[in-house]
Amino acid sequence: MTLDKFSGLNTRISPKATIGKNVLIGDNTVIYDNVEIGDNTVICDNCVIGEPLNAYYADTRNYENPRTQIGPGSLIRSYSILYAGSVFGEGLQCGHRVTVRENVTCGKHCSIGTLCDIQGYSVFGDYVRMHSNVHIGQHSTIGNYCWIYPYTVFTNDPTPPSDICVGPTVGDYSIVATHCLLLPGVTIGKHCLIGACSMVSRDIQDYQVAIGSPARAVKDVREVKDRETGEPHYPWPERFSRNMPWDGIGYKKWLEEGQ
Template sequence: MFNMMDEVTRLLPDLAGLADVDLGPGASIDPGVILGYPSGRAGVSGPTRIGAGARLRAGTVIYAAVEIGDGFETGHHSIVREENRIGSHCTLWNNSTIDYGCVIGNHVRIHCNVYIAQFTTLEDDVFLAPGVTIANDPHPVCTKCMQGPTIRQGARIGVNVTLLPLITIGEHALVGAGSVVTGDVPAGMLVAGNPARVVGPVDSLECPFGIVIPYEHGVDVRHRPEWTTVAPLSRPVTRPSKSSR
């Protein structure tokens, strides 16, 4: 590990009090990446820790008080807000944002133009297709009841899906493109529509290319290294006040 403070200060010379950054070995970081960006929320600070083998592309911003495992990879202009815990071998592609206070497992793939609201949980092997939007507040802009969905292991969310607050997407479920999900989705089921309704078991779907088992629970096993389950956040997340942003 080495300290990235000098580099962060060089990128943002007008900002004082930047958090320390611990970066694992083997990282590849483009120019224009900002690490340890300070939170605008009162009382939120701490080091940013990123594991080995990170690949961070230009425009990536990772805030203070973030913990990320090994093999993290970003596209251009992706943002990780403060107080997030992210596992190993995750990807966050172009123009996507993980808002603060989320817990994300291992081998999670987040595609382009995705927004993940505060206090959302993504378990291991989850896949979010381009354009997924996750909400967390049933009474916008109330700060007392913010809670994003819980997406269980191996669930796959299709393009341009909207997930409303407080719901649970079951293990290995599949949400069809363009759906608006307003309630819980049972494990292993396909849902689609607005509002999304159960279509049937995922296992009953036929592949137009004739592939019988292309993935193991949504993960390409040809490129799946070993992993361990991500632990919960090591400290409480700072809940927003009326003055927080």
């Protein structure tokens, strides 16, 4: 490339930030106080890492920015804003224009798609994949190896407006398809598949396929066939391994080996 994303134009890095080895930081990107960026990470142009919390505007001089951690080997695409006070494990992938507010604990090898809006105060496991434009309300919990598809929303106020805040919980390996809504406090079990355009208002047990508005369990996920082969497709880790820790080994063997 003749033109470089990492020319240093208007890049600003706090002297109180800690930057690992072999890190690229793009033009117009700002890294605020008390951010720690792991080795071999790429932060693209026009990003804000360690965005100051609301208290900053009340007293910009005396404000202390909480610690922010970006794991090694991460790639954060342009125009993303990650607030101070969150911790992301290694191998984070962010799309463009992602917003993540404070107090998020995010496991390793997670992916947060373009335009996602994470409202903070939530916990995500490892290998969580959020596609574009997912909205996660505060106090949500997402397990490991979950897939959340576009325009799905996690809500948390059962009688809006109120001061109650109870987010949804999604179990390991579960999939929530496009345009779904999870109502406050619902729990989706492990290995579930929530069909597109569903509104989940009650808990869903492990291995259930649930669809509709309100979502009802209609069958066991292990009965769903692959369209092309006619073979069962779920549990999906037995059929899909791209970028997963069982890639090359196979899910069953990986499980047997205690992961």
